[in-house]
Amino acid sequence: MTDGVAVLGAGMHPWGKWGRGFTEYGAVAARAALADAGLTWGEVGSIVGAVTVRGGYPGYVAGASFAKALGWQGARVASVYAACASGAQAVDTARAQILAGLADVVLVVGGDAAPKGFFRPVGGDRPDDPDWLRFRVLGATNPTYFGLYARRRMAVHGDTAEDFALVKVKNSAAGALNPNARYRRRVGAEEVAASAMVADPLRLLDICATSDGGAALVLSSMEFARRHGVADPVRIRAVSTVTPRYPSTVLDLPDIATDSTVAAEPPDGSFRASIARAAYEEAGVGPEDLSLAEVYDLSTALELQWYEDLGLCAEGEGAKLLREGATALGGRIPVNASGGLASFGEAVPAQAIAQVCELTWQLRGQAGGRQVEGARVGITANQGLFGHGSSVIAVR
Amino acid sequence: MARSRRPAVDEWFAGEGARFRLLGTRCAACAAVFFPREDTHCRNPACPGGELTEVPLSPRGRVWSYTDSRYRPPSPYVSDPELPWEPYALIAVELAAERIVVLGQAVPGVTVADLAVGMEVEVVAGVLYEDTGTTWLTWHWRPTEVAV
Numbered sequence: 001m002t003d004g005v006a007v008l009g010a011g012m013h014p015w016g017k018w019g020r021g022f023t024e025y026g027a028v029a030a031r032a033a034l035a036d037a038g039l040t041w042g043e044v045g046s047i048v049g050a051v052t053v054r055g056g057y058p059g060y061v062a063g064a065s066f067a068k069a070l071g072w073q074g075a076r077v078a079s080v081y082a083a084c085a086s087g088a089q090a091v092d093t094a095r096a097q098i099l100a101g102l103a104d105v106v107l108v109v110g111g112d113a114a115p116k117g118f119f120r121p122v123g124g125d126r127p128d129d130p131d132w133l134r135f136r137v138l139g140a141t142n143p144t145y146f147g148l149y150a151r152r153r154m155a156v157h158g159d160t161a162e163d164f165a166l167v168k169v170k171n172s173a174a175g176a177l178n179p180n181a182r183y184r185r186r187v188g189a190e191e192v193a194a195s196a197m198v199a200d201p202l203r204l205l206d207i208c209a210t211s212d213g214g215a216a217l218v219l220s221s222m223e224f225a226r227r228h229g230v231a232d233p234v235r236i237r238a239v240s241t242v243t244p245r246y247p248s249t250v251l252d253l254p255d256i257a258t259d260s261t262v263a264a265e266p267p268d269g270s271f272r273a274s275i276a277r278a279a280y281e282e283a284g285v286g287p288e289d290l291s292l293a294e295v296y297d298l299s300t301a302l303e304l305q306w307y308e309d310l311g312l313c314a315e316g317e318g319a320k321l322l323r324e325g326a327t328a329l330g331g332r333i334p335v336n337a338s339g340g341l342a343s344f345g346e347a348v349p350a351q352a353i354a355q356v357c358e359l360t361w362q363l364r365g366q367a368g369g370r371q372v373e374g375a376r377v378g379i380t381a382n383q384g385l386f387g388h389g390s391s392v393i394a395v396r
Numbered sequence: 397m398a399r400s401r402r403p404a405v406d407e408w409f410a411g412e413g414a415r416f417r418l419l420g421t422r423c424a425a426c427a428a429v430f431f432p433r434e435d436t437h438c439r440n441p442a443c444p445g446g447e448l449t450e451v452p453l454s455p456r457g458r459v460w461s462y463t464d465s466r467y468r469p470p471s472p473y474v475s476d477p478e479l480p481w482e483p484y485a486l487i488a489v490e491l492a493a494e495r496i497v498v499l500g501q502a503v504p505g506v507t508v509a510d511l512a513v514g515m516e517v518e519v520v521a522g523v524l525y526e527d528t529g530t531t532w533l534t535w536h537w538r539p540t541e542v543a544v
Contacts (some may be wrong), residue, residue, distance in 0.1 A: 006473055120470035128407065133432075137404055137524065137534060139469035144486050147463030148499075199463045200508040246427075246441050251460070251488050251497050256432055260496040263428035263440050312430065326404060394451035 005098045006225035007235035007315035007394065009037025009218035010357040013111065015182040015211045015344045016385055017311040018121035022052055022059070022065070025214030026111030027069040028061035033216035038228070039105065044218070046076040046103035048094045050086035050110035050349035055122045062349070066109045074258045076103060081258065084296065085241070085384025086110065087352025088392055089216070092239040094219045101186040105249050110350035111214035118142065119210065131254045131385070138256065139339065142298070144344055145253045147199030150301035156316070161201050163319040165192035167300035168342055175339020177329075177369035180354075182211050183343045192300075206300040211345025215354035232396065234281050234363045236356070238282035240391035244271040272309040280311075283393040287311035288332055291363055294355040306381055307335065329370055337362060337370050355380035356392050363396040404532040407450075409527045414521060417452035418498065418535055429494045440520040445510045450517055453498070456540070459515045460497045464508050474525040474532075483507075487519055487537040503538040516540045 020332040026049070030192040034041055047070075049062030054230025059065065063079040076097070087110045094106035103322040105267060118141045126132040134140045150264055153159040172187040195204040225233045238250045244252075252271070267276070280286055287310055295306035298394030304318030313321040321327055327335040338344070341351065359378035370395040375396075382390045403409060408431075409418050420431035423438040424544060430439065431453060438445050468481040472536025475481070485502035502511070522536035 118467075118470050121472065123471075125472075130432075133405065134499075135469060136474075138471040138473075138499060139465055139473040139484070139488060140486060140499065141465060141467075141469050144463050144465055148461040148486070148488055151463055152461035152513065197466050199465060201463075246439060249497070251499060256499050259439070259495040260429040260494050262432075262495050263423065263426040264442060 003222050004237045005095050006220045006222055006230065006235055007037065007217055007356070007360045008105070008220050008225060008228065008230060008233060009033040009035070010360040011036055012180045012202035012354060013217045014180045014358055015213035017116070017202065018212045020212070022111040022113045023069050025067045025113070025212060026109040026198065026216065027031050027067045029214035029350070029360065030066060030107055030109045032072060033107065033218050035216040039218060041070045042073050044075055044107045046091045046094070046097055046106040048078045048080060048106060048108050050106050050108070050353060051079050052089040052112045052349045053081065053122070059349070082383035082388040082390070083386060084348055084382050085352060085388035085390035086349040087354070088239060088382070089241055089388070090353065091138020091217065091219070091356060091392060092241050095236060095239055098219060098221050098266045102119050105220045107218055107219060108215065108382065109214070109216045110119040110353045112347035112350050113212045114210035116345055127129050130256065134222035134254045134256055141199070142253060142392035143199040143202065145251070146207060146299035146302060147202050148251060149305065150202050150299060151200070153301055157319065159301065159319045161193070162189065163200065163304070163322065164206050164300040165298065166322055167188045167303045168192050170322070171297060171336050171340045171342035172215040174329055174337050174370050178339045178343065179310035181343040182209070182345050188383060195286050202299055202301065203248065204354060209345035210296050210340035213344065213347035213350050213354070215350040215357050217353060217356055217360070232356065234360045234396050235393050236392060237285070238279040238391070240275050240282065240389055241281035242275055242278045242363060242389040243387045270309060271389070272305065275383065275391045276310045276379070277394050278389070279379060279391035283395070285377055285393065289377045290379055291339050292334045292341070292359070292378045294338060294358050294378070294380045295316045295335055297336060297342055298343070298346070298353070303335065303340070310381060323337070329372070337367065337368065337372055352380065353384055355382070356394060359392070359394040363394060399526060399529055401531045401533055404534045409535050416519060416535070417455060418519055420451050420453050420494070421448040422451040427518065429496060431496060443529055454491045454493045456516060456518045457491040457498070459511060459513050459517060460488040460490045461513060462487045462508060462511045485511060487511065487517060489537055500535050500537045503536040506539060510539060534542045
């Protein structure tokens with residue numbers, strides 16, 4: 001592994017429900033990242049867009065949409081779709097171009113204008129599409145899968161609804177300190193308990209909202225960073241994009257059934273755990289080296305699962321780690337110092353990039369009231385529908 | 397005129413009454429089982445690839461987990477917007493012989509309050525929705541110890 005690539009700039013469009021197009025959010029974030037890097041768009045040799053899907057051409061061909069909005073200047077272009085992992089794959093594509101010597105500086109952009117309410121498949125009769133089928137035959141929305149995982153944790157590990165609510169309490173306290181977050185109000189446990197049940201045992205405040213938002217990064221070779229006067233940049237040391245291993249035994253979105261383990265023993269550890277393991281191996285670090293983690297808290301219960309999958313604690317000990325305060329700001333290993341999806345909501349192709357923005361600000365010591373003291377190593381983790389892994393490790 | 401009865405998805409299940417079964421496929425080379433059915437290639441990466449033949453799945457299993465849907469799901473789920481929404485439970489069921497977990501709706505009337513992880517359930521034919529000419533059939537899981 002090389003020393004990695006440099007993060008020269010990070011930028012966001014605030015999350016919310018703004019009612020505008022995804023290109024605008026991405027372009028605003030891109031301009032902020034360029035300004036942060038001290039570069040002009042004209043100096044960028046390549047742009048990679050993370051793709052959203054809203055009927056017709058996916059994301060209206062995202063990389064090119066952002067390039068056009070910023071002004072055509074002849075840059076190399078790529079567009080990447082990997083559901084929730086799109087942002088990480090966009091970072092990976094940019095990194096590969098830099099390490100291969102195809103580009104010195106790459107702009108990575110994601111933006112989304114999410115629909116209100118449940119995510120749903122695009123229209124039409126598509127009985128060969130597993131995502132369409134799980135809605136058609138089972139009415140299985142994304143929150144119902146979160147509910148299945150949560151109920152399973154309660155049965156196997158003894159987690160309680162109160163444990164889940166504590167995740168929201170923790171993340172809302174961090175989000176209240178983040179100017180880019182959509183929800184900037186502390187939420188109490190009683191408020192979670194009083195919110196409407198969505199998919200038993202999860203309530204409205206256990207589940208992340210859909211949002212609009214944008215995030216962007218300027219990545220470069222280490223050599224370019226030095227020439228540009230940045231001697232000690234935040235560096236990306238690993239990008240995990242692994243797929244699951246057969247037989248996959250966790251009922252994952254949008255599956256109707258798991259793989260059977262009749263013909264082959266299941267692999268060691270879950271798919272989510274393998275995403276993190278690949279990142280640790282590539283970066284040459286372990287969970288004990290982490291200063292902070294940004295994980296995909298689609299639901300409060302899922303955040304506890306990530307603690308275990310990232311190796312922050314043993315299996316089944318997630319709720320205990322939370323109750324000890326270890327994962328809160330000021331704790332041993334803060335998780336979702338940004339406020340997480342609980343505070344941002346989900347803007348699919350932007351979120352994995354936004355996680356890296358947060359690591360960048362934290363590792364530079366620029367995170368204001370939510371700063372993790374002396375942060376040196378950070379990890380992001382998420383999982384894209386249909387078998388896309390996503391984890392990024394950044395260091396300083 | 398009586399509606400015709402048709403599966404909501406072709407070839408995923410068959411039979412009436414006590415003979416109702418989910419249908420998967422099994423690889424002749426490695427014995428892997430697939431549901432929903434896999435008819436093209438065996439997906440076991442260690443398998444040289446064998447013929448895939450239809451196999452009925454075990455009718456009974458145990459609850460791996462469960463939840464429900466308190467809000468009306470979006471299309472393509474079919475429901476009558478004129479009627480008040482009635483939540484249904486979803487059950488993920490572990491089949492011991494096939495070593496697989498299969499998701500399905502619970503029979504109408506069974507709520508999350510009736511369910512527990514580990515409880516035994518059996519597969520039964522159910523109605524997904526009806527339109528003018530057709531009753532569209534699906535599979536439901538029914539707890540063997542709960543009277544409905």
